[in-house]
Amino acid sequence: MTEDPILSVRDLTLDIPTAGGMLHAVRGIDFDLHRGETLCIVGESGSGKSLTSLALMGLLAPKIQRSAARIDFDGTDLLKASRRQLRHLRGARMSMIFQEPMTSLNPAYTIGDQLAETLLLHRKVSRAQARARAVELLEKVGITAAESRLSQFPHQLSGGLRQRVMIAMALMCEPELIIADEPTTALDVTIQAQILRLLVDLQREMNMAMILITHDLGVVARVADKVAVMYAGELVETGPAEAIFRQPAHPYTRGLINCIPVPGRTERGARLGTIPGIVPSLVGEVTGCPFRRRCDQAVEACAHAIPLHRLDGDTHQLRCVHPDGHRHEEVTA
Amino acid sequence: MLRFILKRLGLALLVALTVSFISFSLLFLAGDPAIAIAGESANAKDIQAIRELYGFDRPMLVQYADWLWNALRFDFGQSYYFKLPVADLIAERLSVTMTLGVCGILFALLTAVPLGVIAAIRPNSLIDRIALFLSVAGQAMPSFWFGLILIVVFAIQLGWLPASGASSWQHFIMPTVVLGYYAMPAIMRLTRAGMLEVLSADYIRTARAKGAPEGRVLFKHALRNAIIPVVSLAAVQMGFMLGGSIVVESIFALHGAGYLAWESIGRNDLPTVQALILVFALFYIVFTFLADVLNAWLDPRMRSA
Amino acid sequence: MTALPDIAEITGPTPGQQLRKRMFGHQGFMIGAIFLALLVLVAILAPVLAPHDPYAQSLGDRMVRPVFMGGTWEHPLGTDHLGRDYLSRLIYGAQISLLIGAIAALISGLIGTTLGIAAGYFGGRVDAVVTFLINVRLAMPVVLVALAVVAILGGSLNVVIGVLGLLLWDRFAVVMRASTLQIRNREFVAAARAIGCSTPRILLSEILPNILNNLIVVVTLEMAHAILLEAALSFLGLGVQPPTPSWGLMVSEGKNMMLFEPWLVLIPGAVLFLLVLAINLMGDGLRDVTAPENRN
Numbered sequence: 054m055t056e057d058p059i060l061s062v063r064d065l066t067l068d069i070p071t072a073g074g075m076l077h078a079v080r081g082i083d084f085d086l087h088r089g090e091t092l093c094i095v096g097e098s099g100s101g102k103s104l105t106s107l108a109l110m111g112l113l114a115p116k117i118q119r120s121a122a123r124i125d126f127d128g129t130d131l132l133k134a135s136r137r138q139l140r141h142l143r144g145a146r147m148s149m150i151f152q153e154p155m156t157s158l159n160p161a162y163t164i165g166d167q168l169a170e171t172l173l174l175h176r177k178v179s180r181a182q183a184r185a186r187a188v189e190l191l192e193k194v195g196i197t198a199a200e201s202r203l204s205q206f207p208h209q210l211s212g213g214l215r216q217r218v219m220i221a222m223a224l225m226c227e228p229e230l231i232i233a234d235e236p237t238t239a240l241d242v243t244i245q246a247q248i249l250r251l252l253v254d255l256q257r258e259m260n261m262a263m264i265l266i267t268h269d270l271g272v273v274a275r276v277a278d279k280v281a282v283m284y285a286g287e288l289v290e291t292g293p294a295e296a297i298f299r300q301p302a303h304p305y306t307r308g309l310i311n312c313i314p315v316p317g318r319t320e321r322g323a324r325l326g327t328i329p330g331i332v333p334s335l336v337g338e339v340t341g342c343p344f345r346r347r348c349d350q351a352v353e354a355c356a357h358a359i360p361l362h363r364l365d366g367d368t369h370q371l372r373c374v375h376p377d378g379h380r381h382e383e384v385t386a
Numbered sequence: 387m388l389r390f391i392l393k394r395l396g397l398a399l400l401v402a403l404t405v406s407f408i409s410f411s412l413l414f415l416a417g418d419p420a421i422a423i424a425g426e427s428a429n430a431k432d433i434q435a436i437r438e439l440y441g442f443d444r445p446m447l448v449q450y451a452d453w454l455w456n457a458l459r460f461d462f463g464q465s466y467y468f469k470l471p472v473a474d475l476i477a478e479r480l481s482v483t484m485t486l487g488v489c490g491i492l493f494a495l496l497t498a499v500p501l502g503v504i505a506a507i508r509p510n511s512l513i514d515r516i517a518l519f520l521s522v523a524g525q526a527m528p529s530f531w532f533g534l535i536l537i538v539v540f541a542i543q544l545g546w547l548p549a550s551g552a553s554s555w556q557h558f559i560m561p562t563v564v565l566g567y568y569a570m571p572a573i574m575r576l577t578r579a580g581m582l583e584v585l586s587a588d589y590i591r592t593a594r595a596k597g598a599p600e601g602r603v604l605f606k607h608a609l610r611n612a613i614i615p616v617v618s619l620a621a622v623q624m625g626f627m628l629g630g631s632i633v634v635e636s637i638f639a640l641h642g643a644g645y646l647a648w649e650s651i652g653r654n655d656l657p658t659v660q661a662l663i664l665v666f667a668l669f670y671i672v673f674t675f676l677a678d679v680l681n682a683w684l685d686p687r688m689r690s691a
Numbered sequence: 692m693t694a695l696p697d698i699a700e701i702t703g704p705t706p707g708q709q710l711r712k713r714m715f716g717h718q719g720f721m722i723g724a725i726f727l728a729l730l731v732l733v734a735i736l737a738p739v740l741a742p743h744d745p746y747a748q749s750l751g752d753r754m755v756r757p758v759f760m761g762g763t764w765e766h767p768l769g770t771d772h773l774g775r776d777y778l779s780r781l782i783y784g785a786q787i788s789l790l791i792g793a794i795a796a797l798i799s800g801l802i803g804t805t806l807g808i809a810a811g812y813f814g815g816r817v818d819a820v821v822t823f824l825i826n827v828r829l830a831m832p833v834v835l836v837a838l839a840v841v842a843i844l845g846g847s848l849n850v851v852i853g854v855l856g857l858l859l860w861d862r863f864a865v866v867m868r869a870s871t872l873q874i875r876n877r878e879f880v881a882a883a884r885a886i887g888c889s890t891p892r893i894l895l896s897e898i899l900p901n902i903l904n905n906l907i908v909v910v911t912l913e914m915a916h917a918i919l920l921e922a923a924l925s926f927l928g929l930g931v932q933p934p935t936p937s938w939g940l941m942v943s944e945g946k947n948m949m950l951f952e953p954w955l956v957l958i959p960g961a962v963l964f965l966l967v968l969a970i971n972l973m974g975d976g977l978r979d980v981t982a983p984e985n986r987n
C-alpha cells in the first residue's frame with residue numbers, strides 16, 4: 054500500500070460551547086483511508102462518531118468549533134477549502150448516508166426530483182439524463198419498478214426503501230468516498246442485513262473508500278478492513294480488522310468484543326460481558342484516559358498523559374498506559 | 387383528495403347557510419323594520435301598509451326562506467336609502483375592496499415572509515429581535531390611528547400621497563399599508579417558526595450533503611415546506627382583512643364595500659347591511675375553503691391521501 | 692457516613708418558584724406587567740389624579756396646546772375642541788378601555804372556555820358542533836356585525852361590552868379545545884375517572900387547572916383585542932357615545948382638526964397603542980415563561 058491515502062486526518066478536534074463550559078466532544082483523531090478500503094468507526098452512542106463524520110463532510114452546526122492538523126481529501130486540504138470548493142466535493146466526490154431514512158428525504162419533492170438533483174448540481178446533464186441515471190441506480194440498489202418510483206413521494210415508501218433511495222442518492226455521482234452513519238439502526242432487523250450487504254457490494258463494485266459508523270461489532274467483523282474504536286471522543290485503538298479481532302489490545306476494545314455472543318462458544322443463557330460504569334463528562338478540561346474509571350486495568354498513571362503504542366509494526370495503534378493493554382506487576386508496583 | 391374537497395365544500399355551505407340566517411336575524415333585532423323604512427313620524431296606517439308591502443307580517447322563517455331564495459339568485463332586495471337593488475350597489479363597490487384586499491395581502495406576504503425567513507436563519511440576531519419587536523408592536527397598533535398618522539406624515543406634512551379617494555394607484559398605497567400591516571405579525575411569526583423547525587430537519591442536512599448551495603437549501607428545500615401553513619394563514623387573514631376594510635375605507639374615503647357598509651349602518655339601511663355581512667362572510671368562507679384545498683395540494687402527504 | 696443532603700437540595704426549586712423566577716427574568720413580561728399595573732392604578736385613582744372634570748367644557752379654552760408644545764401646566768396635555776382637559780379625559784378613558792377589555796374578555800372567556808373544554812373532553816358530536824360554531828363565528832365579519840348591532844341597539848357602554856363579549860370567544864374555544872385534547876388522556880385524568888369522579892369534577896379540578904396557563908394567555912390577548920375593537924367602533928362613531936371619554940372617540944373627535952393640531956390624534960392613539968402593547972407583551976411573556984419548551 055504505497056498509494057497515497059484518499060483521506061488523511063490528523064489531530065481532529067471538535068469543541069462545543071455549552072452553558073456549563075466547553076464540551077470537548079472529539080479529541081485528537083488520526084486515521085488514513087485508502088481507495089477501496091472500509092474503515093469502521095465503532096463506539097457507544099455519544100462517543101463522537103457521528104460528529105466526526107459530519108466534521109469530515111463540513112456539515113457541522115456553526116457553533117461547533119473544528120480544528121485539525123490535517124484533513125486531506127485526495128490532495129485537497131479540506132481545512133483551507135472554500136465553501137464553494139467544499140460544495141463541489143459534497144455529493145460529487147464524497148457522499149454521506151444518514152441514520153434516519155424516515156426523515157432524511159424532503160417530504161415535498163418526489164424521489165425522482167431528489168435523486169436527479171444530486172446529479173444536476175454537479176454534472177452538466179439534461180433532466181432526462183439525470184432521471185435515466187436515477188432509474189439505473191434505483192435498480193442497482195434493488196428497487197423494483199424503478200421507473201414508476203421516480204414520481205412517488207417519500208411518505209409512500211417504507212423505511213427500508215427510503216434507505217435504499219438514500220444510498221442511490223449518495224451514489225449518483227460515483228463518489229470516491231462514502232460515509233455511512235449507522236445506516237441500518239433505524240430499520241427492521243431483517244432489512245438491516247440486506248441494506249448492509251448492498252452497501253458493501255456496491256462499495257466493492259465501485260471501488261469506493263467507505264467509512265462505516267456503527268456500534269455493532271458483528272457488522273464490523275463482517276465488513277471492515279480497518280477498525281477505529283472510539284471512546285468518549287478519542288480513538289483508543291485503531292488497526293487492521295483482522296488484528297483487532299485476533300488480538301484486541303485496549304481494555305475497552307476487549308470489553309466490547311467480549312460483549313459479542315459467539316455461536317457455539319457462548320453458552321445458551323450465559324451472561325454476556327458488560328462494562329460497568331458511565332462515560333465521563335467532557336465539559337471542561339479532559340485529562341488522562343477517559344476510560345480509566347471503568348477500566349479493570351487502571352493504574353495511577355492513567356490520570357496523566359496517555360502514550361500511543363504501535364503493535365504489529367505501524368498499523369495497529371493503541372492509546373493506553375500499558376504497552377499491550379494489560380497491567381503487569383512492574384507497572385503497578 | 388376529491389373526498390376531502392367534497393367534505394370541506396359541504397362544511398363551507400353549511401357555515402354559509404348558518405351565517406346567512408344570523409345576518410338575516412339581525413333585521414329582527416331592530417324591532418319593527420317597517421318603522422325604520424317609514425321613518426319615526428309616519429302614522430300607523432302607513433306603517434301597516436309598508437309592513438304588508440315588504441311582507442313583514444309573515445312568520446320570520448317564511449321571510450328568511452324567501453330572502454334566502456332571492457339571495458341565491460343574487461337578489462338582496464332594495465336598499466331603503468338608495469331605492470336601488472342592493473346587489474347592484476354592492477357589485478359596483480366590490481372592485482375597490484377587492485383591489486385593496488389583494489394589495490394588502492400581497493404587501494403583508496412580501497414583507498412578512500422575507501423578514502420571517504431572515505429571522506429564522508439568524509435566530510436571536512439583531513434582525514430577529516427587530517422583527518419580533520415589529521410583530522408585537524404591529525399587533526398593538528390601532529389601524530385607524532396608524533392610518534391617520536400616515537395621512538399626517540405623507541399627505542399633510544410631506545405631500546407625497548393623496549389622503550383620500552380612489553382615482554389613481556397612489557391612492558391605494560397608504561390604505562394597502564394600513565390594511566396589510568395588520569396581517570404581517572401573524573404571517574411573520576408563522577414563517578419564522580416554520581423555518582426554524584424545517585431548518586433543523588434531517589432532509590435539510592441531506593440537501594447540504596448533496597452539495598446544494600445555501601440559497602437553494604433555504605428556498606427550494608426549506609421554504610417550500612415551511613410555507614405550507616403560511617398559505618392557509620394568508621387566506622384566513624385575507625378573509626379577515628376584507629371584513630376589516632370597513633375601518634380603512636372610512637379613513638381614506640375609499641368608496642368600496644366597507645365604506646358602503648359603514649354608511650348603510652349609519653342610515654339604518656338594513657337590507658344593504660344584511661347583504662354586506664353575508665358577502666363578507668362568504669369571502670371568508672371561500673378563502674378558507676381555497677386555502678384548505680391549496681394546502682392539501684401543496685402537501686404531498688395530503689394530496690395522495 | 693455523610694449526612695443526608697437537605698430535601699430542598701435534592702428537589703431544587705418548586706415549579707412555582709421557578710415560574711416566578713422566569714417571570715421576573717423576562718424583560719417583555721415585566722415591562723408589560725408594570726405598565727399595565729400603573730395604568731390600572733391610574734384608572735382606579737382617576738378622581739384623585741385627574742386635574743379637571745373630564746366633562747367640564749370651557750369654550751374659552753378650546754384646543755389649548757399641550758405643555759411641550761407651548762401650552763401651560765394648567766392643562767398639561769392641552770384641551771379638546773370643547774375646551775375639556777385632555778389629560779383628565781385620558782385618565783378617565785383608561786377606566787373605559789380597561790373595563791371593556793376586562794368584562795368582554797370575561798364574557799367571551801366563559802363562553803369560549805366552556806365550549807372548548809366540552810369539545811376537547813367529550814369529542815365526537817359535541818366536538819363537531821363546537822367546531823362548526825367556531826367556523827361560523829370566524830366567518831362573521833366582527834367589525835361589521837358589531838357596528839350593525841351597536842347601531843340597532845344603541846351605543847351604550849353595556850351594549851358595546853355585550854357585543855364584544857359575544858363575538859370574541861373564538862380564540863378561547865380553539866385554544867381550550869386543543870389544550871383539553873392534549874391532556875384528556877393523561878394518566879391523572881384516567882385515574883380520576885377510575886376512582887369514580889363525576890364528569891363536572893374532572894373538568895373543574897383535573898382539566899381546568901392544567902390548561903389554566905394557556906387560558907390566561909388567551910385572556911390577555913383577547914382583552915387587548917376587545918380594547919382595540921372598542922376604540923375602532925367608537926372611532927367609527929358606533930361605539931361608546933359622546934361625551935364619554937373613550938380613547939377611540941377622542942381620536943375621532945381630533946381627526947377633524949388633524950391638519951393643524953395633530954397632537955389631538957397622536958396623544959390618545961399613542962396611549963391606546965401603549966396599553967395594548969403592554970397587555971400583548973405580558974401575554975407573550977406569560978406564554979414564554981409557562982411553556983419554555985414552546986418558545987420559537
